[in-house]
Amino acid sequence: MGDMANNSVAYSGVKYTVKDSNHGDFGITLEELRDLMELRAADALHKIQECYGDVYGICTRLKTSPNEGLSGNPADIERRATVFGKNFIPPKKPKTFLQLVWEALQDVTLIILEIAAIVSLGLSFYQPPGGNETLCGTVAVGEEEEEGETGWIEGAAILLSVVCVVLVTAFNDWSKEKQFRGLQSRIEQEQKFTVIRGGQVIQIPIADIVVGDIAQVKYGDLLPADGVLIQGNDLKIDESSLTGESDHVKKTLDRDPMLLSGTHVMEGSGRMVVTAVGINSQTGIIFTLLGAGADDEEEKKEKEKKDKKSKKQDGAIENRNKAKAQDGAAMEMQPLKSEDGADGDDKKRNNMPKKEKSVLQGKLTKLAVQIGKAGLLMSAVTVIILVLYFVIDTFWVQKRPWLAECTPIYIQYFVKFFIIGVTVLVVAVPEGLPLAVTISLAYSVKKMMKDNNLVRHLDACETMGNATAICSDKTGTLTMNRMTVVQAYISEKHYKKIPEPQAIPEKTLSYLVTGISVNSAYTSKILPPEKEGGLPRHVGNKTECALLGLLLDLKRDYQDVRNEIPEEALYKVYTFNSVRKSMSTVLKNSDGSFRIFSKGASEIVLKKCFKILSENGEPKVFRPRDRDDIVKTVIEPMASEGLRTICLAFRDFPAGEPEPEWDNENDIVTGLTCIAIVGIEDPVRPEVPDAIKKCQRAGITVRMVTGDNINTARAIALKCGILHPGEDFLCLEGKEFNRRIRNEKGEIEQERIDKIWPKLRVLARSSPTDKHTLVKGIIDSTVSEQRQVVAVTGDGTNDGPALKKADVGFAMGIAGTDVAKEASDIILTDDNFTSIVKAVMWGRNVYDSISKFLQFQLTVNVVAVIVAFTGACITQDSPLKAVQMLWVNLIMDTLASLALATEPPTESLLLRKPYGRNKPLISRTMMKNILGHAFYQLVVVFTLLFAGEKIFDIDNGRNAPLHAPPSEHYTIVFNTFVMMQLFNEINARKIHGERNVFEGIFNNAIFCTIVLGTFIVQIVIVQFGGKPFSCSELTVEQWLWSIFLGMGTLLWGQLISTIPTSHLKFLKEAGHGTQKDEIPEEELAEDVEEIDHAERELRRGQILWFRGLNRIQTQIRVVNAFRSSLYEGLEKPETRSSIHNFMTHPEFRIEDSETHIPLIDDTDAEDDAPTKRNSNPLPSSPNKNNNAVDSGIHLTTDLKKSATSSSPGSPLHSLETSL
Secondary structure: OHHHHHHHHHHHHHHHHHHHHHHHHOOOOHHHHHHHHHOOHHHHHHHHHHHHOOHHHHHHHOOOEOOOEEOOOHHHHHHHHHHHOOOOOOOOOOOOHHHHHHHHHOOHHHHHHHHHHHHHHHHHHOOOOOOOHHHHHHHHOOOHHHHHHHHHHHHHHHHHHHHHHHHHHHHHHHHHHHHHHHHHHHHHHHOEEEEEEOOEEEEEEHHHOOOOOEEEEEOOOEOOOEEEEEEEEEEEEEOHHHHOOOOOEEEOOOOOOEEOOOOEEEEEEEEEEEEEOHHHOHHHHHHHHHHHHHHHHOOOOHHHHHHHHHHHHHHHOOOOOEEEOOOOOEEEOOOOOOOOHHHHHHHHHOOOOOOOOOHHHHHHHHHHHHHHHHHHHHHHHHHHHHHHHHHHHHHHHOOOOOOHHHHHHHHHHHHHHHHHHHHHHHHHOOOHHHHHHHHHHHHHHHHHHHOOEEEOOHHHHHHHOOOOEEEEOOOOOOEOOOOEEEEEEEOOEEEOOOOOHHHOOHHHHHHHHHHHHHOOOOOOEEEOOOOOOOOOEEEOOHHHHHHHHHHHHOOOOHHHHHHHOOHHHOOEEEOOOOOOOEEEEEEEOOOOOEEEEEEEEHHHHHOOEEEEEOOOOOEEEOOHHHHHHHHHHHHHHHHHOOEEEEEEEEEEEOOOOOOOOOOOHHHHOOOEEEEEEEEEEOOEOOOHHHHHHHHHHOOOEEEEEOOOOHHHHHHHHHHHOOOOOOOOOEEEEHHHHHHHHEOOOOOEOHHHHHHHOOOEEEEEOOOHHHHHHHHHHHHHOOOOOOOOOEEEEEOOHHHHHHHHHOOEEEEEOOOOOHHHHHHOOEEEOOOOHHHHHHHHHHHHHHHHHHHHHHHHHHHHHHHHHHHHHHHHHHHOOOOOOHHHHHHHHHHHHHHHHHHHHOOOOOHHHHHOOOOOOOOOOEOHHHHHHHHHHHHHHHHHHHHHHHHHHHHHOOOOOOOOOOOOOOOHHHHHHHHHHHHHHHHHHHHOOOOOOOOOOOOOHHHOHHHHHHHHHHHHHHHHHHHHOOHHHOOOOOOHHHHHHHHHHHHHHHHHHHHHHHOOHHHOOOOOOEOOOOOOOOOOHHHHHHOOOOOOHHHHHHOOOOOOOHHHHHHHHHHHHHHHHHHHHOOOOOOOHHHOOOOOHHHHOHHHOOOOOOOOOOOOOOOHHHOOOOOOOOOOOOOOOOOHHHHHHHHHHHHHHHHHHHHOOOOOOOHHHHHHHHO
16 A cells, blocks of 8 residues: 555645645654554564654644643644645546537447438538439429428438437536535535544534544544544454455554544544645545546546446435556445546446346336337338338339439438338337436435435435334434433432432432443533523533433533543443443552443443442442343333333452453453432323324234343334224334244254244334344345335444345434444435335335326327327328427436426325336336327327318318428318327326326326427427428417327326226236345356346347436436446355354454354354355354355245346356356
């Protein structure tokens, strides 16, 4: 890494050379700091001792106080930012509008149209030399003098409409990008970090951190800058993102004090002095290299650039994208503002496993493939029939010779036929689909911000609509996370409310005060209320705040104790983690003796207590049966009222004995003396029971997964309405759950999970592993006919694996740690369960919007294609001209997607069950509507086409010569056709067969505007469009007829909805999802290029409308790129061979420090299934056979599964046969 950083000086050091003189102010230069931060462990210590003495020497040179921090004087901060750089990595430039236009032009259908238009233009200007026109047959009748002047109009008009389509598409992409950049910056502004300035602990935006700041780091933080440790308690860091080493690194002053940006704090807390920020930090250096490397690769990457558009949307993601460092180590990007990460993504995309597509995208891709094939076929047939008819008629029937001078005229005919064919294709291909999806998702994401949902991955929004289960945390999500101690068991008395301080023996009280004040993170504080009469503010860990609140209620001040015993004076701290479920702090007394204070989950800490403080404050013996009495008489009653119980204890080590072995925690934290047991209440949020009722009505099961005691959990679950009295649902503890799901060998069995999860409602005292196991078990289950779609909420670092595994992970915006936010798809900015219900509503709305759009679009498609096809075959000329078709296409694609995709959600969405993964996009009801309306429209159009001249008493427009002026007859056909589409757009607003299609129409201003706007433009086109649009003016009467026939669709719609769908068994549904969306890793290994099912079909020649599809994929490619680049060791579930695999991954390695607590069963041996990653040297597992069997089985089953969905020609197929 050292050499890597050195060459980067070339790039990022340049701008600092000028200012070198400036470093005079500080006793240390930017270069020195950079060189220092490149060293690790012993080398770094050596360098610090040699050059600066110790960390405090660095602080002095940086002019900062290790305890007070910087003064916070703006001039000083500004100067530091100038000398040492800002904590900011410059983002990539966004695409310019012109680049987006160029991208939109790549659309194959548009290219074909452009070519056709240019050929048509060229031919119209080409005058055949002399030659007797009559020799060329009946072909070229028409007003001779007009031909030269007006022949070009059609070509020009086509080009113009192509320009319109391109501009609309480009503008859409551009605004989308802008929106996501806005979102991006919003996320970045919200990201804060705790620093000490002027002796005050404050939170500042990450970008404001400067060199010399003293930052407080704690469990769950993602470090925003490089620094050197000043003081730490039990600090363990996961540096896998920089080094690829999966073990947590212990950071201590005497062994390894270097803290690097982009790494995660997995345990403990501490303070560091910031020594490098922005592009000078380890992360920044690698970024700069990537940025520089990226420019050289620009040319090579033009191809990949197309995906780039997609990546950009990913602005919504806190850009901690990963990129590949040159030494193969995975390097995790900072939350510093940078989109450079995307470059790294490109390089890495090629060797990342592909994530399964989102449900909706899979269905759409398949549908688009089917429609495109049909369209291609129809347009080819149209062209062939026209050409054959013309050739046979001219040269066979009329017996004409082929004359040289007539060739241009014949070619002009062929070009006209070709244009007609292309327009049929253009109308048939639903290029509005991707647009509708984008608009719908982007619109929803924007609106969801208002509902406190910050969506980080676009497709999470739509997946949420399919959710069938929500596994929710208790604390902070279902409850207010405003903890208060309401009961206590002190000196052998159970107080139902907080006692007066006089009632407690002085000795007990002093233990209590010191124990609580010292044995809690010093970052937890109670501050005065912000507003007069408000509640005091709780800062830091809420449970600790409740205990500190207890001291204030007992009229004692914790701050005095903390001032007396500052954090540096603590001898050793065993910080809280999910395995210990307790926290302990060791103090060294002046006489050389030690005292340890411990607090934690009551049943766990009580097991280690051998004494208890009696009513006079003296310790007395505490036997196992006394313990059982306390559990029955104190802990269970407290828990059954929904209180969280915490036990406080201490132990003394006398001075004479040899110093204990501090690293052996199990021997230290035992033989304790119990001081008190407190019951902490966390009231249920008032709006939660109602939200849970809505979920249950909508067919979503809510489960509570909590680390709390089972009685507490059950009581809260009853209050929330997760459990109802008299129902037989399961409430299990983590241990019991593990016992039930594992076989004799201790392996997890899916069948056993399947017996439990359908009834399980509460999982208490659960470890992170249990949460992950449950989520994975539900997702992989095949018991129910639909695959379950699971949403999970989490706030702690330990929830990472479950959040990642879930279909949708919700992280808490306020209480959540950075690691949890990183692993999530949606961040709840108000930590409230009701926001999840809002997300469900929006998700279902996205799905419905797309179905509405499909219903409208397919009706138009069917009609337009049939009309163009039959018209062309019978009258040798499409009744709808190329330009008119493009206009219809614009209405039905771009504008309709805007109108129908922005329908706001209604409460009624929550009254139906989830759609499930295999529910087709186009239901029977929709199919009935599509075919019914198509029938009406075809009847009207054909009547007008073949009998229109008699009805309206006008000239017949059929069989018009090549350049004849537009006829009224065909104009009426076109106008009526458009009117029918307009009114049908109103019909399309309802897809479940509702009668009232106007309901709530005025709530959607966009819809009304578009319908009205289209109507006005149509009037302009018909009255003034003239030759370019092949329209002639119509009279008022003809207009009224057109509108009347259009309105007929509304009445016809009522008629259709009267027919019960159940009688129409013959109707097929369309747009099913891919039945098995898993693609096993073997296939990925075979062909690294990403080929999905749709593309495989495309490769066989129909690349024509591929680009339209591409736009749909763009949406989700964003997500793939991001998902694949985040945590890359944590593969997507589909490629994991062992249920416990996630534990081999560094981010979430849970060290089982207390082997005798069977929280994580001894199956860790089978963790390291063969999922090696590029550079992560994972420890090999002792349990070899397991793995072989395990992954072997998976391999064969997976292949069978997906071989069904692959075609015989695919690499997968050959792979399966060889297997």
